[in-house]
Amino acid sequence: MSRISRCMAEAKQQGRKALVAYIVNGDPYPEATLPAMHALVAQGVDIIEVGVPFSDPMAEGPVIQRGHERALSHNISLRGTFELVKAFRQQNSETPVVLMGYANPLERMGYQQVADAAAEAGVDGLLTVDLPPEEVVQFKAALDKVNLDNIFLLAPTTSVERARRISALASGFLYYVSLKGVTGAGHLDVDAVKAKLEEFGELTGLPMCVGFGIKDAASAQAVARLADGVVIGSVLVDKMGSMGSASTDDIAAAVGEIAGSIRAGLDSL
Numbered sequence: 313m314s315r316i317s318r319c320m321a322e323a324k325q326q327g328r329k330a331l332v333a334y335i336v337n338g339d340p341y342p343e344a345t346l347p348a349m350h351a352l353v354a355q356g357v358d359i360i361e362v363g364v365p366f367s368d369p370m371a372e373g374p375v376i377q378r379g380h381e382r383a384l385s386h387n388i389s390l391r392g393t394f395e396l397v398k399a400f401r402q403q404n405s406e407t408p409v410v411l412m413g414y415a416n417p418l419e420r421m422g423y424q425q426v427a428d429a430a431a432e433a434g435v436d437g438l439l440t441v442d443l444p445p446e447e448v449v450q451f452k453a454a455l456d457k458v459n460l461d462n463i464f465l466l467a468p469t470t471s472v473e474r475a476r477r478i479s480a481l482a483s484g485f486l487y488y489v490s491l492k493g494v495t496g497a498g499h500l501d502v503d504a505v506k507a508k509l510e511e512f513g514e515l516t517g518l519p520m521c522v523g524f525g526i527k528d529a530a531s532a533q534a535v536a537r538l539a540d541g542v543v544i545g546s547v548l549v550d551k552m553g554s555m556g557s558a559s560t561d562d563i564a565a566a567v568g569e570i571a572g573s574i575r576a577g578l579d580s581l
Contacts, residue, residue, distance in 0.1 A: 314408075314436060314437070314459060314460075314461050314483070314484060315406070315407075315408040315436045316408040316410070316436050316437050316461050316463075316484035316485065319358055319359060319408050320484075320485055320519040320540060323358060323540070323541070324519070324540065328578070328579065329536040329539070329540065329541050329578045330358040330485075330519070330521060330540060330542075331356060331357050331532075331541065331542060331544070331571065331575055331578060332357070332358065332359040332360075332361055332410075332521050332523070332541055332542065332543040333352045333359075333360055333361065333543075333544050333548060333567075333571055334362075334363060334523075334543060334544065334545030334548065334549070335348055335349070335352075335360075335361075335362065335363065335379075335545075335548050336362075336363035336365060336376065336380055336383050336549055336552075337362050337364060337383060337388050337392065337396050338365060338382070338383030338384075338386045338388030339363075339365075339379040339380075339383045339549065339553065340379075340382050340552055340553055340555065340556055340557070340563070341382075341386060341557070342383075342386050342388060344552065344560050344563045344564075345362075345396055346396060346399055346400060347560045347561065347563070347564040348552065348560075348563060348567050348568075349362075349400055349404075350400070350403065350404065350564070351565065351567060351571075352567060352568060352571050353404060353407050354568060355568040355569070355571040355572035355575060356571065356572060356575030357407075357575070358407070358541070359407070359408045359409075359410060359541075360407060360408070360409050360410070361409075361411075361439070361545070362393060362396065362397070362409060362411055362412065363376070363379065363380065363383075363412050363413065363545075363549075364390050364393050364411055364412065364414070364417060365380045365383035365384045365388045365389070366384075366414045366416070366417065367384060368414070369414065369441075370441070370442065371441045371442075371465075373546065375546045375550045376545065376546055376549050378549075378553055382553060389417070390413070390417040390418070390421060390426070391421075391429070394429050394430065394432075394433040394435070395433070397409050397411075397430075397433040397434050397435050398432075398433045398434060400434070401433070405434075408436040408484075409435055409436055410435070410436060410437045410438065410439055410461075410463060410484075411430065411435055411437075411439070412438075412439045413438075413439075413440060413441070414440065414441055414442050415440050415442050415443045418440060418443075418451065423450055423451045423453075423454040424454040426438075426451075426454070427455050427457060427458050427460060430458070430460060431459070431460055435460065436460065436461060436484070437455075437460055437461030437462065437463050437483075438455065438460065438461075438462065439465070439487065445464070445477050445478050445481050448462065448481055449481075461482075461483040461484030462481060462482055462483055462484070463482060463483070463484050463485060463486070464478045464479075464481065464482040464486060464487065465486075465487050465488075465489055466478060466487070466488045466508075466512055466520075467488075468504065468508055470512075472511065472512075472515070475511075475512050475515055476515045479512075479515050479516035482516075483518070484518070485518055485519040485520065485541070486512070486516065486518050486519070486520050487520075487522075487523060487543060488505070488508065488509060488512070488520050488521070488523070488539070489523065489524045490504075490505050490522050490523065490524045490525050490526075490535065491525050500525035500526070500531055502534045502538070505535060505539075506538050509522070509539060519541065520541075521539060521540060521542060521543050522535045522538070522541075522542055522543065523544070523545060524543075526542050526543065526544050526547075526574075527544075527546070527547045528547070528573070528574065528577075529573050529574050529576065529578075530577065532544070532574045532577050532578055533577050533578065533580070533581060536578050536581060537581065542574075542578070544570075544571070548567050548570060548571070551566050551567055552566075552567060
């Protein structure tokens with residue numbers, strides 16, 4: 313059982329909802345990321361998603377796009393993100409880490425080289441936004457060789473047939489995008505989320521985590537009643553970006569406070 317699967321199973325056994333937190337490696341500057349990761353864990357985050365900076369992050373809204381731009385201004389790369397995870401593992405061997413990114417850097421490095429480097433660094437899974445199920449077979453084979461989870465997005469527009477195909481290729485958990493559009497969008501429709509999760513839940517035994525549009529404890533609670541976990545991202549990236557050149561301790565404390573508030577909301581259900 314992978315670290316991700318074990319984490320999700322333990323949360324379910326304990327009657328808790330998993331909290332997944334996304335930040336961009338190198339944002340707002342490289343030294344801020346590692347302390348922020350540790351602060352998120354200290355405040356109850358179960359799984360950390362690390363965004364691999366990319367020049368054309370098509371699924372991201374303006375907030376996270378700016379986070380990628382800030383990170384790229386410091387020349388943060390895929391290889392640098394592996395180094396970040398290695399550093400995280402020096403103090404934390406339990407919290408699952410997922411890399412979230414785009415196909416181009418993976419293809420440039422080579423799928424098996426990426427999988428090997430990720431496993432060596434202590435990564436647990438990869439979510440590649442623009443690698444559809446029709447094109448993922450080779451990458452999945454590389455991940456399977458080193459026992460890494462292949463995590464997929466499901467969207468409100470995903471058909472049942474496509475969701476079934478995705479579920480067959482996925483492991484760890486499925487990430488349901490609660491809104492049409494990009495990260496950071498608003499107008500969370502809980503009834504629509506409920507209907508889609510029920511529809512997709514009949515196709516898979518994998519846990520489902522819901523992201524996009526979750527900004528605070530109230531929105532997290534609304535979604536968590538329907539799902540196995542929630543994903544927060546834009547609210548953290550926005551805070552980190554707004555702090556600019558603040559100290560690493562201050563940035564870590566700020567994102568930890570946000571995560572802690574949402575964790576408390578989830579635990580009060």
